[in-house]
Amino acid sequence: MKTITFYLDFVSPYAWLAFQRLPEALEGLSHAVDYRPVLLGALLQQHANPGPAGIAPKRDWTYRHALWLGHHLGVPLQMPTRHPFNPLPLLRQALACSEDGRINRYVAETVFRHVWQDGQEALDAQRQQALAEALEPQVRPGGEDGARAKALLRANTEAAAAQGVFGVPAWVAEGRVFWGLDSLPMLRACLMADPWFDGPQWEAVRQLPSGLAP
Secondary structure, eight states: OEEEEEEEOTTOHHHHHHHHHHHHHTTTSOEEEEEEEOOHHHHHHHTTOOOGGGSHHHHHHHHHHHHHHHHHHTOOOOOOSSOSOOOHHHHHHHHTTOSSSOBOHHHHHHHHHHHHTSOSOTTOHHHHHHHHHHHGGGOOTTOTTSHHHHHHHHHHHHHHHHTTOOSSSEEEETTEEEESGGGHHHHHHHHTTOGGGGSSHHHHGGGOOOSSOO
């Protein structure tokens, strides 16, 4: 059985789309998925990357593209009333349901739907309370003060960065990082032992000189 680590942040529309498409991408393969929430902002900051929302025209394009992809792929997606937003409360709510940094698919889907299906304010206090009530049966004992969830989020984010993850959605499988919704076919090919991955090209790109002045 192949084990895949799925790094996600609920603030990303592409993570929601990828979450919905992952079962189809892995159909027929013997696999297990570890769903691990991370703080996207920290991964971006590590590489001085402002993210799509930091460039006004790119922000507009990202939202148009995500909405079109939802339409095209048949995945319900509505923009929340404000975006981006600080995802920390939602990440910690999800990780209150974990003892080791992993959350189950139900927890991930519940939080994703809270953000991406209602077209409402993701951090509205009443909606967050309703989310907490929906997740209550999944909450693990001993984390009432929130310290464990904070520590798990930090550990997940640091582990992702150490493996070379620079954004979400991202998967780590067979010792390789795959990033973005459009990498799902490549992830499947790797898990199916496509011989391309035994060739030199994966590692060779590291040695490709840059044509830009330092």
